Amino acid sequence: xxxxxxxxxxxxxxxxxxxxxxxxxxxxxxxxxxxxxxxxxxxxxxxxxxxxxxxxxxxxxxxxxxxxxxxxxxxxxxxxxxxxxxxxxxxxxxxxxxxxxxxxxxxxxxxxxxxxxxxxxxxxxxxxxxxxxxxxxxxxxxxxxxxxxxxxxxxxxxxxxxxxxxxxxxxxxxxxxxxxxxxxxxxxxxxxxxxxxxxxxxxxxxx
Amino acid sequence: xxxxxxxxxxxxxxxxxxxxxxxxxxxxxxxxxxxxxxxxxxxxxxxxxxxxxxxxxxxxxxxxxxxxxxxxxxxxxxxxxxxxxxxxxxxxxxxxxxxxxxxxxxxxxxxxxxxxxxxxxxxxxxxxxxxxxxxxxxxxxxxxxxxxxxxxxxxxxxxxxxxxxxxxxxxxxxxxxxxxxxxxxxxxxxxxxxxxxxxxxxxxxxxxxxxxxxxxxxxxxxxxxxxxxxxxxxxxxxxxxxxxxxxxxxxxxxxxxxxxxxxxxxxxxxxxxxxxxxxxxxxxxxxxxxxxxxxxxxxxxxxxxxxxxxxxxxxxxxxxxxxxxxxxxxxxxxxxxxxxxxxxxxxxxxxxxxxxxxxxxxx
Amino acid sequence: xxxxxxxxxxxxxxxxxxxxxxxxxxxxxxxxxxxxxxxxxxxxxxxxxxxxxxxxxxxxxxxxxxxxxxxxxxxxxxxxxxxxxxxxxxxxxxxxxxxxxxxxxxxxxxxxxxxxxxxxxxxxxxxxxxxxxxxxxxxxxxxxxxxxxxxxxxxxxxxxxxxxxxxxxxxxxxxxxxxxxxxxxxxxxxxxxxxxxxxxxxxxxxxxxxxxxxxxxxxxxxxxxxxxxxxxxxxxxxxxxxxxxxxxxxxxxxxxxxxxxxxxxxxxxxxxxxxxxxxxxxxxxxxxxxxxxxxxxxxxxxxxxxxxxxxxxxxxxxxxxxxxxxxxxxxxxxxxxxxxxxxxxxxxxxxxxxxxxxxxxxxxxxxxxxxxxxxxxxxxxxxxxxxxxxxxxxxxxxxxx
Numbered sequence: 001x002x003x004x005x006x007x008x009x010x011x012x013x014x015x016x017x018x019x020x021x022x023x024x025x026x027x028x029x030x031x032x033x034x035x036x037x038x039x040x041x042x043x044x045x046x047x048x049x050x051x052x053x054x055x056x057x058x059x060x061x062x063x064x065x066x067x068x069x070x071x072x073x074x075x076x077x078x079x080x081x082x083x084x085x086x087x088x089x090x091x092x093x094x095x096x097x098x099x100x101x102x103x104x105x106x107x108x109x110x111x112x113x114x115x116x117x118x119x120x121x122x123x124x125x126x127x128x129x130x131x132x133x134x135x136x137x138x139x140x141x142x143x144x145x146x147x148x149x150x151x152x153x154x155x156x157x158x159x160x161x162x163x164x165x166x167x168x169x170x171x172x173x174x175x176x177x178x179x180x181x182x183x184x185x186x187x188x189x190x191x192x193x194x195x196x197x198x199x200x201x202x203x204x205x206x207x
Numbered sequence: 208x209x210x211x212x213x214x215x216x217x218x219x220x221x222x223x224x225x226x227x228x229x230x231x232x233x234x235x236x237x238x239x240x241x242x243x244x245x246x247x248x249x250x251x252x253x254x255x256x257x258x259x260x261x262x263x264x265x266x267x268x269x270x271x272x273x274x275x276x277x278x279x280x281x282x283x284x285x286x287x288x289x290x291x292x293x294x295x296x297x298x299x300x301x302x303x304x305x306x307x308x309x310x311x312x313x314x315x316x317x318x319x320x321x322x323x324x325x326x327x328x329x330x331x332x333x334x335x336x337x338x339x340x341x342x343x344x345x346x347x348x349x350x351x352x353x354x355x356x357x358x359x360x361x362x363x364x365x366x367x368x369x370x371x372x373x374x375x376x377x378x379x380x381x382x383x384x385x386x387x388x389x390x391x392x393x394x395x396x397x398x399x400x401x402x403x404x405x406x407x408x409x410x411x412x413x414x415x416x417x418x419x420x421x422x423x424x425x426x427x428x429x430x431x432x433x434x435x436x437x438x439x440x441x442x443x444x445x446x447x448x449x450x451x452x453x454x455x456x457x458x459x460x461x462x463x464x465x466x467x468x469x470x471x472x473x474x475x476x477x478x479x480x481x482x483x484x485x486x487x488x489x490x491x492x493x494x495x496x497x498x499x500x501x502x503x504x505x506x507x508x509x510x511x512x513x514x515x516x517x518x519x520x521x522x523x524x525x526x527x528x529x530x531x532x533x534x535x536x537x538x539x540x541x542x543x544x545x546x547x548x549x550x551x552x553x554x555x556x557x558x559x560x561x562x563x564x565x566x567x568x569x570x
Numbered sequence: 571x572x573x574x575x576x577x578x579x580x581x582x583x584x585x586x587x588x589x590x591x592x593x594x595x596x597x598x599x600x601x602x603x604x605x606x607x608x609x610x611x612x613x614x615x616x617x618x619x620x621x622x623x624x625x626x627x628x629x630x631x632x633x634x635x636x637x638x639x640x641x642x643x644x645x646x647x648x649x650x651x652x653x654x655x656x657x658x659x660x661x662x663x664x665x666x667x668x669x670x671x672x673x674x675x676x677x678x679x680x681x682x683x684x685x686x687x688x689x690x691x692x693x694x695x696x697x698x699x700x701x702x703x704x705x706x707x708x709x710x711x712x713x714x715x716x717x718x719x720x721x722x723x724x725x726x727x728x729x730x731x732x733x734x735x736x737x738x739x740x741x742x743x744x745x746x747x748x749x750x751x752x753x754x755x756x757x758x759x760x761x762x763x764x765x766x767x768x769x770x771x772x773x774x775x776x777x778x779x780x781x782x783x784x785x786x787x788x789x790x791x792x793x794x795x796x797x798x799x800x801x802x803x804x805x806x807x808x809x810x811x812x813x814x815x816x817x818x819x820x821x822x823x824x825x826x827x828x829x830x831x832x833x834x835x836x837x838x839x840x841x842x843x844x845x846x847x848x849x850x851x852x853x854x855x856x857x858x859x860x861x862x863x864x865x866x867x868x869x870x871x872x873x874x875x876x877x878x879x880x881x882x883x884x885x886x887x888x889x890x891x892x893x894x895x896x897x898x899x900x901x902x903x904x905x906x907x908x909x910x911x912x913x914x915x916x917x918x919x920x921x922x923x924x925x926x927x928x929x930x931x932x933x934x935x936x937x938x939x940x941x942x943x944x945x946x947x948x949x950x951x952x953x954x955x956x957x958x959x960x961x962x963x964x965x966x967x968x969x970x971x
Binding site for chain 1: 223224293295296326327328331332334335336338339341342345346349357361364368371388
């Protein structure tokens with residue numbers, strides 16, 4: 001049923017790397033190695049994007065997550081750790097709680113993913129097949145022109161298909177505000193200590 | 208390549224496998240040979256600038272065999288790992304750097320259609336992967352277990368990450384004028400005589416090229432931006448504990464990155480595989496690369512591209528041996544106070560120019 | 571009565587980087603010798619600098635108590651080994667002062683040719699190594715290429731390239747070989763364009779100016795307090811050069827010569843030659859000015875050599891050979907400071923009437939120049955420390971003796 005071709009092989013390989021790295025993030029004690037395993041996991045996800053034909057999204061994943069977020073994480077870990085090779089140990093009770101919460105989340109996600117009919121039998125619609133996988137449709141969608149769904153019968157849904165550009169800009173400005181705020185909060189702070197009463201002052205007033 | 212093999216063997220999986228492997232091997236050969244050639248070129252060019260000769264004995268009068276000799280020597284060196292080092296990370300770090308740099312070759316077009324992966328978002332992909340090389344540096348610096356290496360690694364990471372911003376802005380401008388991020392498309396748009404090259408397209412593009420050159424030199428950590436590798440101050444920065452083969456891998460990554468960045472600059476601004484005079488089309492060798500005539504014309508384009516990329520690398524080598532080194536705060540000042548505002552102004556200017564004079568984007 | 575309350579405290583309470591103790595040296599990639607500079611840094615900023623010396627101590631002064639002055643001459647070569655001729659001259663003049671001897675005219679002119687060539691050689695090393703410290707590798711090669719030519723000339727004269735022992739008590743060990751003056755003149759003629767190349771690569775280079783201008787500013791008063799001399803003192807604008815202002819036995823050597831002391835008087839350097847302009851970022855007393863003084867002194871030395879060659883050719887008489895000082899030295903003491911390339915080099919000889927001195931003392935110019943390093947490096951970035959150390963032009967041979 002699953003065709004044996006390179007596509008499937010690479011899919012399983014990348015999926016295995018992603019899942020194993022994710023597990024390793026949780027299991028490893030050394031904090032820097034944790035960050036490195038996270039990098040591997042995110043890079044494997046980028047590989048999955050490339051495999052699915054979403055070149056742009058794969059490149060975005062590499063640039064934003066691996067190149068940006070992970071560099072930030074690694075900087076933070078390396079510069080603020082007290083000494084080299086800091087380890088984190090999680091206790092038994094924490095493991096159990098994590099398994100419960102994580103397991104619940106996994107069940108919900110699996111159930112949600114498997115219940116969408118379009119996702120289990122990937123038959124691409126006619127309109128979708130006519131659009132080549134380039135970055136142009138993404139750009140057009142940003143402006144509000146959905147080339148993959150030219151005829152949307154539902155009027156309400158069509159009205160909701162306005163471009164994402166405004167939302168994109170708002171989020172960008174929001175990020176700038178967050179960055180500026182973080183830089184402001186992290187600046188070197190100075191405070192004038194109020195003059196404290198000294199012991200000899202008390203003695204002098206007594207005598 | 209794939210079509211060739213499927214023609215002979217039929218559409219069976221060995222054909223695709225062999226095609227992929229051959230393309231991989233070809234790219235690997237290009238990456239490694241470029242590193243070897245640039246090592247030799249650096250030694251000769253630096254020697255001539257310093258009024259001496261450089262290698263003249265190994266392999267004839269011009270020292271052709273010096274890079275293999277160097278490689279052999281480094282291979283035979285003792286493999287030293289410091290006691291305080293994090294061993295797995297220490298071992299992995301050079302390869303992370305090299306893999307990131309090698310991936311850059313996947314999307315770099317060497318001629319019209321001669322690219323391993325013709326991505327629609329090619330320019331963006333190159334920018335994204337270029338930022339991954341810094342991981343190997345950080346890991347290497349951290350895993351060496353010495354505070355000197357860590358500081359050098361942090362400085363280098365800060366520098367590379369900061370210069371990604373103006374680099375990205377400079378890359379966006381030719382993309383804007385072409386209307387596509389596909390590098391093959393950008394190259395083809397500059398076909399013809401040399402005045403079709405984007406560097407002569409408008410004055411903003413001309414300035415952008417020089418800003419791109421500065422950012423490219425900074426992002427590959429070459430002088431005058433090579434403080435992380437400064438000998439007189441931090442011994443060798445993050446490279447301090449690396450010797451022998453691991454050092455070779457780091458340096459191959461650096462030279463390969465120089466080639467890619469130079470090649471990208473030539474595709475974006477200098478016409479890529481199009482020569483100043485369209486000899487191929489004049490002689491009648493132009494056309495679809497799948498025809499024999501087109502293929503031969505493409506060969507000429509390949510020569511053009513390699514010449515331009517090597518010339519760019521030679522200019523980088525020239526800069527290194529002429530200029531002193533900038534301090535780290537001066538490096539960051541150059542990026543944040545000069546390159547970023549200038550690149551933004553160029554972006555705005557190029558947009559205005561295309562609207563006013565060229566009738567919009569993508570013409 | 572209430573005693574004074576303590577002043578309000580300003581407290582930094584954010585994330586504070588640890589102070590770090592970093593060692594620069596003694597094996598230093600920059601060729602200043604075996605100097606160990608201990609830095610206390612707060613992040614990238616240096617809070618305290620402590621130089622540690624003594625790695626090259628060879629008890630030269632003690633050895634001087636066991637050898638006659640002529641036997642001690644080779645030990646002076648090894649003090650400032652980059653300018654051995656100037657060290658020889660300092661010692662020879664000091665002993666001649668004790669003995670009350672004067673050399674002939676021809677010898678005087680010959681000594682000027684040799685010592686000024688040595689000064690050029692020393693300043694070439696300073697400029698080349700300074701570029702090397704800042705990451706500019708090419709000027710190092712070019713200056714050493716020119717230095718090779720000077721060392722070839724010296725080899726023809728006395729047979730040695732570094733440890734000459736040529737200028738000795740009473741004169742020089744041997745006269746110039748035939749044709750040497752022509753070769754020397756040929757060297758000077760081809761050397762002038764090279765200086766312009768060095769100006770293009772270093773002096774006027776924007777990055778070099780960024781790395782040196784305004785860095786390590788030395789106030790004239792502090793320079794005098796710490797006993798700094800030579801280009802370090804003149805770079806701060808103090809107009810003082812022993813070749814003009816020193817003791818008669820030394821300044822008489824330069825009598826009849828036309829040359830200028832390179833110091834910025836009234837905000838301007840001497841205008842007798844088309845020197846490159848001073849960039850606006852350079853502050854008087856910073857590293858750039860110290861380096862600039864050396865480059866200008868090279869041109870002045872060239873003028874002196876040309877004049878000396880002409881005077882030597884025209885002078886009658888013979889060149890004095892080494893004096894016979896086998897007999898007892900006259901009782902007494904003599905101290906003489908001469909203008910060596912790196913500063914004022916002082917030699918003292920106290921004799922108690924025996925053939926060997928009772929005490930030999932060497933006042934090292936680089937020692938006093940080095941002493942001002944902690945003051946200059948306060949509050950600079952770590953990358954500026956090699957820039958400041960290079961501008962002081964130290965050589966550990968004379969610091970440690």
